[in-house]
Amino acid sequence: MIYLDNAATTAAAPEVVEAMLPYFTENYGNPSTIYSLGSEAKKAVNEARRSVAGLIGARQEEIYFTAGGSEADNWAIKACAEAYADKGKHIITTKIEHHAVLHTCQYLEKKGFELTYLDVDADGLVDPEALRQAIRPDTILISVMFANNEIGVIEPIEQIGAIAKEHGILFHTDAVQAFGQIPINVDEMHIDMLSASAHKLNGPKGIGMLYIRTGVKIKSFIHGGAQERSRRAGTENVPGIVGFGAAADRAARIMEEKIQKETELRDYLIGRIEKEIPYSRLNGHRTKRLPGNVNFSFEFIEGESMLIMLDMKGICASSGSACTSGSLDPSHVLLAIGLKHETAHGSLRMTLSEQNTKEEMDTVAEELKKIVQKLRDMSPLYEDFVRKQQA
Numbered sequence: 001m002i003y004l005d006n007a008a009t010t011a012a013a014p015e016v017v018e019a020m021l022p023y024f025t026e027n028y029g030n031p032s033t034i035y036s037l038g039s040e041a042k043k044a045v046n047e048a049r050r051s052v053a054g055l056i057g058a059r060q061e062e063i064y065f066t067a068g069g070s071e072a073d074n075w076a077i078k079a080c081a082e083a084y085a086d087k088g089k090h091i092i093t094t095k096i097e098h099h100a101v102l103h104t105c106q107y108l109e110k111k112g113f114e115l116t117y118l119d120v121d122a123d124g125l126v127d128p129e130a131l132r133q134a135i136r137p138d139t140i141l142i143s144v145m146f147a148n149n150e151i152g153v154i155e156p157i158e159q160i161g162a163i164a165k166e167h168g169i170l171f172h173t174d175a176v177q178a179f180g181q182i183p184i185n186v187d188e189m190h191i192d193m194l195s196a197s198a199h200k201l202n203g204p205k206g207i208g209m210l211y212i213r214t215g216v217k218i219k220s221f222i223h224g225g226a227q228e229r230s231r232r233a234g235t236e237n238v239p240g241i242v243g244f245g246a247a248a249d250r251a252a253r254i255m256e257e258k259i260q261k262e263t264e265l266r267d268y269l270i271g272r273i274e275k276e277i278p279y280s281r282l283n284g285h286r287t288k289r290l291p292g293n294v295n296f297s298f299e300f301i302e303g304e305s306m307l308i309m310l311d312m313k314g315i316c317a318s319s320g321s322a323c324t325s326g327s328l329d330p331s332h333v334l335l336a337i338g339l340k341h342e343t344a345h346g347s348l349r350m351t352l353s354e355q356n357t358k359e360e361m362d363t364v365a366e367e368l369k370k371i372v373q374k375l376r377d378m379s380p381l382y383e384d385f386v387r388k389q390q391a
């Protein structure tokens with residue numbers, strides 16, 4: 001099998017699983033109890049908190065564990081809207097956010113908030129000047145993702161953060177795709193809230209976090225006990241948190257090497273596809289992109305058909321419409337960068353890890369070339385196109 005869907009999820013690293021295991025069995029204590037079994041668990045949770053904080057230059061007490069990236073996004077946006085509603089009801093975000101952000105914003109619109117969804121350019125980049133123009137006296141929150149999960153584009157977060165700070169507006173970023181993959185510093189980038197999720201960096205599923213800068217007043221999201229400084233109730237997912245910490249430690253240790261290896265593989269695969277498969281188009285900025293992200297549109301064919309044929313060759317990838325599978329709508333991200341519906345439907349996302357090899361990239365390029373040709377040979381659209389070309 002060749003796994004090229006690391007933006008969807010990753011395998012938990014062996015050292016992560018090993019770190020977690022004792023916390024299911026012998027170290028099962030509830031961190032809120034006072035006997036040593038409980039305080040051992042509490043200590044482990046706080047060590048993990050320190051590891052996670054360290055990856056973004058935050059302080060330990062600014063990290064709040066959640067049940068994943070979606071919860072962190074929901075919390076940041078809804079609780080902020082509620083806390084600052086008397087100051088204003090305007091929120092700025094972008095057209096290319098993950099659904100955890102977009103659908104939360106749509107929910108708030110129904111509750112009387114006003115949303116501005118910023119456009120992106122053909123490469124997927126937000127224009128900081130357009131953001132500045134969109135700011136109003138009643139703007140209470142700016143939420144712009146750090147890096148996009150489909151096309152891998154890395155947004156100008158530092159510039160956006162500076163503009164938010166200049167205007168005294170809170171800045172949240174969904175960094176689920178960036179956290180542990182590329183360097184982040186919440187102070188240098190003026191980030192007030194940041195969402196991350198362990199399963200995108202070789203940690204376990206169902207555990208994530210929201211970074212909340214000291215001094216930011218937002219409401220608690222889950223009401224109940226006093227866990228997470230009374231801001232997120234519920235007995236801690238101790239094994240998950242320990243796994244998240246181990247994944248953060250590992251990410252910090254291998255980041256530099258991982259970036260270098262993935263970037264090389266990425267650019268090699270992009271180069272082969274561009275050279276060898278006609279009527280293909282790279283989606284997303286060529287260099288301001290996540291090290292492991294390759295996203296192409298192939299004219300005249302369907303992404304879903306490509307996925308099925310790649311699967312038969314043991315290759316796991318994703319299409320532009322994977323998140324909306326079951327619906328016929330093409331990806332909102334690909335439409336936002338200006339692709340036609342047909343072109344967006346013919347998209348393929350391949351997201352690499354440091355475990356992939358150049359040989360695998362060769363296999364993928366070879367198989368993809370055959371698959372695209374085969375599908376085009378069956379495509380009436382392609383037949384039409386060829387006939388017109390010959391006429």
Ligand SMILES: *Cc1c(COP(=O)(O)O)cnc(C)c1O
Pocket residue numbers: 007008067068069070071073098100145147148149174175176177197198199200206207208
């Ligand atoms: C995966 C992902 C999420 C959701 O995270 P979960 O932990 O799966 O809830 C949110 N935003 C982005 C950009 C993602 O890639």
